[in-house]
Amino acid sequence: MIIGGGPVGCTFAAQTATFTTVVVEEHAEIGSPVQCAGLVHPRVVEMADAQDTVVNTITGLRLVPPGGKALEVRSTETKAVVIDRRKFDHKCCERAVREGADILEGHEFLGFGREGKRLSVKVRGPEGPLTLEADLLVGADGYKSRVGKIAGLGPAKESIRGIQVDLDVRMEDPSMVEVHIGQRIAPGFFAWVIPCGDFTRIGLGVSQAGGPPSGHLTAFLKKRGFGGADRLRMVSGVIPIGPPKKTFGDNILLVGDSAAQTKPLSGGGLYTGLRAARWGAMTAVDALKDKDLSAKRLSGYDEKWRADVGKEIERGLLIRKVFANLTDRKMDDVCRMLDRPDAKEVLATGDIDFPSKLASPLLKTVPTLVKFSPQLIGTLIRREQR
């Protein structure tokens, strides 16, 4: 049984549906409310076979430091696409149903108990409370993960509060995403401007110490010249950063945001979550076949996802530690140092799912960057060589 009908829960379900698989989703409709900027690498769309959810293609980045002198990086390749996240979630759900999973929408997971080697799972649906039986309980229930809480796994090391608004504005250059950094603009994280075809999505994330994100968004909209634009819709949400030590227990797996499998530098969680779902489903299918749902057996999932996307998450956490503490002046310095053709050429090779891979080539190109954190850079290079 999978708790959470988000993209990760539904993708997990599609891959385990040879066994009886039920997805329990508290909302009446999968994919709503949306809590996502929808910016992903095209590989994510391929993984979900969701090409028809793409609303725009991105080939470049404008990185705007606090001092305002933007660094522009352009590429001839598609670097990212913007997806209609509601439609994307629907696609993931349809696939799960096609493979044979049952979706229980409008049912809230309340808790679970143990009965021998099985679990009794309590949910509340429109008709009242229900108790269901399960061999395996998968927590794909997002950053608040009740499954994780009850199982004693989690929480994430940190959480970023995000807020964004869709404005009735068309960007002049729809191929460029803007990223604005600065401790006053978006303390501990960054702000984004994403062209989405007919409209533009503007948002930001703020670390816990940064205060309420709504005030920062109002100030940013004004600063960026969008203060008077018509608002189409507003979204807020939380991005968990830094996975817990363990993402499994007896009869339990955590996957996606519930396991904080997000990229610490961007907050993106779709690629990492879908990859982890694949490892989780493979482990689950083998364990169900062998009727061994012990923590020891399920620990294989933890090893597999950490050996895959976990490496990038670890490196991202290290870089984030330095980034989150940079002063505005230092951010300006870094951007100034990168604003040269050879460094921009390196930046143009970047992949949004593997941002830390830029560290080594950038240092080779601009060796003076080492002064910002010699210790971090040594660690990153050693880890890359592993």
Ligand SMILES: Cc1cc2nc3c(=O)[nH]c(=O)nc-3n(C[C@H](O)[C@H](O)[C@H](O)COP(=O)(O)OP(=O)(O)OC[C@H]3O[C@@H](n4cnc5c(N)ncnc54)[C@H](O)[C@@H]3O)c2cc1C
């Ligand atoms: C502002 C913002 C912008 C973002 N932008 C991007 C981006 O551009 N690109 C990107 O890759 N990622 C982005 N993310 C992250 C991305 O949205 C998540 O990583 C992704 O949604 C994780 O998928 P999931 O299936 O693990 O969790 P979710 O999508 O959160 O799904 C969890 C599901 O579980 C359900 N649930 C929770 N509790 C219960 C319960 N007790 N009972 C039943 N159901 C329950 C919820 O209703 C929900 O449907 C962003 C996040 C935020 C907040």
